Amino acid sequence: MSRSVRLVPAAALLAVTLALTGCDSDGGSDGGAPGGGPHAGAPGLGDPYFPKAGNGGYDVSHYGLTLAYEPDGNRLTGTAAITARATQALSSFDLDLYGMDVTKVTVEGGEAGFDRDGQELTVRPRRDLAKGETFEVTVRYSGSPRTITDPDESEEGWLRTEDGALALGEPTGSMAWFPGNHHPSDKASYDIAVTVPEELTAVSNGEPKGERTADGRRTFTWHTAEPMASYAATVAIGRYTVTRSTTENGLPVYVAVDPTQVSASRAVLARIPEVTEWAQDNFGPYPFSSTGAIVDRPEDSGYALETQNRPVHPGAPDTETLVHEIAHQWFGDSVTPRTWQDMWLNEGFATYAEWLWTEDEGGDTAEETFTALYDDGEEDYPDLWAFPPAKPTDAAQISGDPVYQRGAMVIHLIRRTVGDDAFYDLVQGWTAAHRHGTAGTDDFTAYVEQQAPDEDFTEIWDDWLYGKGKPEQP
Ligand code: TRP
Ligand code: ZN
Numbered sequence: 001m002s003r004s005v006r007l008v009p010a011a012a013l014l015a016v017t018l019a020l021t022g023c024d025s026d027g028g029s030d031g032g033a034p035g036g037g038p039h040a041g042a043p044g045l046g047d048p049y050f051p052k053a054g055n056g057g058y059d060v061s062h063y064g065l066t067l068a069y070e071p072d073g074n075r076l077t078g079t080a081a082i083t084a085r086a087t088q089a090l091s092s093f094d095l096d097l098y099g100m101d102v103t104k105v106t107v108e109g110g111e112a113g114f115d116r117d118g119q120e121l122t123v124r125p126r127r128d129l130a131k132g133e134t135f136e137v138t139v140r141y142s143g144s145p146r147t148i149t150d151p152d153e154s155e156e157g158w159l160r161t162e163d164g165a166l167a168l169g170e171p172t173g174s175m176a177w178f179p180g181n182h183h184p185s186d187k188a189s190y191d192i193a194v195t196v197p198e199e200l201t202a203v204s205n206g207e208p209k210g211e212r213t214a215d216g217r218r219t220f221t222w223h224t225a226e227p228m229a230s231y232a233a234t235v236a237i238g239r240y241t242v243t244r245s246t247t248e249n250g251l252p253v254y255v256a257v258d259p260t261q262v263s264a265s266r267a268v269l270a271r272i273p274e275v276t277e278w279a280q281d282n283f284g285p286y287p288f289s290s291t292g293a294i295v296d297r298p299e300d301s302g303y304a305l306e307t308q309n310r311p312v313h314p315g316a317p318d319t320e321t322l323v324h325e326i327a328h329q330w331f332g333d334s335v336t337p338r339t340w341q342d343m344w345l346n347e348g349f350a351t352y353a354e355w356l357w358t359e360d361e362g363g364d365t366a367e368e369t370f371t372a373l374y375d376d377g378e379e380d381y382p383d384l385w386a387f388p389p390a391k392p393t394d395a396a397q398i399s400g401d402p403v404y405q406r407g408a409m410v411i412h413l414i415r416r417t418v419g420d421d422a423f424y425d426l427v428q429g430w431t432a433a434h435r436h437g438t439a440g441t442d443d444f445t446a447y448v449e450q451q452a453p454d455e456d457f458t459e460i461w462d463d464w465l466y467g468k469g470k471p472e473q474p
Pocket of ligand 1: 305325398399
C-alpha cells in the first residue's frame with residue numbers, strides 16, 4: 001500500500017476501513033448480492049500480513065470458554081459460547097479454528113450446519129441473521145490442540161510443557177485453542193473456565209472468580225471485563241507457586257511461577273507494583289483490573305508475551321523485560337493495533353519504555369540510547385535499517401529489529417521535536433483517546449500532528465516510519 005499520510009489521512013483511513021469491512025470475497029459466498037440480501041460473511045479481514053485472520057460480517061462482544069484439559073494425551077475438550085452482533089445480514093459466517101474436531105454448533109440455541117476448510121469454520125445458521133442482530137453461537141469441540149510455527153519460526157498456539165500446557169496467541173495462535181474472530185481489530189470480554197487434574201493449577205487473564213474440585217478435577221474460572229484482543233488471551237496449566245497481593249493503590253497482583261523458577265525470579269517479580277506505578281506515571285492510568293505475571297520454564301516458550309493482565313515470561317525475567325511487558329498493557333493490550341502492520345505501535349512503545357526506565361534509573365538517557373543505535377546499532381541489530389517500522393517486508397518481519405528498535409527511535413524523535421512536557425502529555429493523551437480500543441498508524445500520525453500543530457513531522461513519517469534505508473537525522 002502506498003502511503004501519503006500527511007496529505008490524505010482521510011483517504012488512507014477509508015482504504016483501511018474498506019479492507020476491514022469488505023463483504024463477500026473469494027470463499028464462502030452463497031451468491032447473495034453484497035450490500036443486498038443476506039450473504040456470507042467474509043472468511044478474512046484482509047489484514048496486510050495475515051489476510052485470513054478474523055472474519056467479516058460480525059463483531060464479537062463476549063467469549064465464554066469452558067475448557068477441560070488432560071496433559072496425559074494432550075486432550076482438550078471445549079465449549080465456546082460467543083456473543084456477537086451481525087454487521088451485515090448474514091446467511092453464513094466464519095470463525096477461525098485451527099485443528100480440533102468440531103462436534104456441534106448452535107446459533108441462538110438451534111443446531112447449525114458447519115464446514116471446515118483450513119482455519120475457517122463456516123457456520124450456517126438455520127435462519128439468516130439480520131444486520132444489527134445480536135446472536136449467540138456455541139461451538140463444541142475436542143482433540144489434541146496444535147502448536148503453530150509462525151512465519152518468523154517461533155512457536156505459538158498450544159505449547160505442551162513439562163507439567164501441563166501454555167497457550168500463546170501472537171499473532172495467530174489463539175485459533176489453536178478456541179474458535180473466534182481472531183484478529184486484533186475485534187476485542188471482547190472473556191469468561192474462561194478450565195478444568196484440570198486436581199494437582200494442577202490453571203491461570204488465565206483477568207481476575208480469578210473461584211475454584212471448585214470434584215472427582216479428582218479442579219476447575220478454575222477467570223473473568224476479563226475489559227476488552228481483550230484474542231492474541232493477548234492465555235491459559236497456563238501446570239504446577240505453579242501462586243502469590244496474591246495488591247499494589248499500594250489497591251490493584252490486585254496475581255503472580256504464578258513454575259516452582260523451578262521461584263528463587264531466580266523472586267527479586268524481579270517483587271518489582272511488579274513499582275514498575276506498574278512507574279508506568280502509570282508515564283503512560284496514564286493502568287487500563288485493567290489486575291496485574292501480575294506468569295513465569296514458566298525457559299524452554300516452554302522461549303519468548304515473553306504481553307498476555308493481558310499478566311504477561312508470560314520464559315523463566316525469570318530481567319527488569320527491562322518486565323518493564324517491556326508491563327508497558328505493553330497500555331501499548332498493545334489497551335490500545336491495540338488495528339492490523340498487524342501497526343505492530344510497531346506495540347513494540348516501538350514497549351521498547352521505548354525500556355529506554356525511559358533506564359533513563360529514570362540513572363542509566364543511559366533515551367537520547368544516549370538513540371545516538372548509540374544510530375551510530376552503530378547494526379552491531380547488535382543487523383537488520384536495523386533493513387525495512388521501515390511501519391512497513392515490514394513480510395509476515396516473518398513483524399517481529400524484526402526495525403519494528404522494535406527503529407520504532408522506539410521514531411517515538412524518541414517525536415519527543416525531541418515536541419520537548420519533554422508535551423511528549424508525556426501526548427503519550428498520555430494517546431493512551432486515553434484509544435483506551436480499550438484499536439488504533440492504526442494513520443491514527444497515530446494524525447494524533448501527533450493535531451497535538452503539535454506547529455511542528456513539522458514530515459521527515460519523521462516519510463523517512464523514519466515509512467522510508468527505506470538508514471535515514472538522515474531530522
Ligand atoms: N510481543 C512479544 C514481546 O515483545 C514478542 C512476540 C511474541 C512477537 N510473539 C510475537 C512479536 C509474534 C511479533 C509477532 O514481548
Ligand atoms: Zn514487545
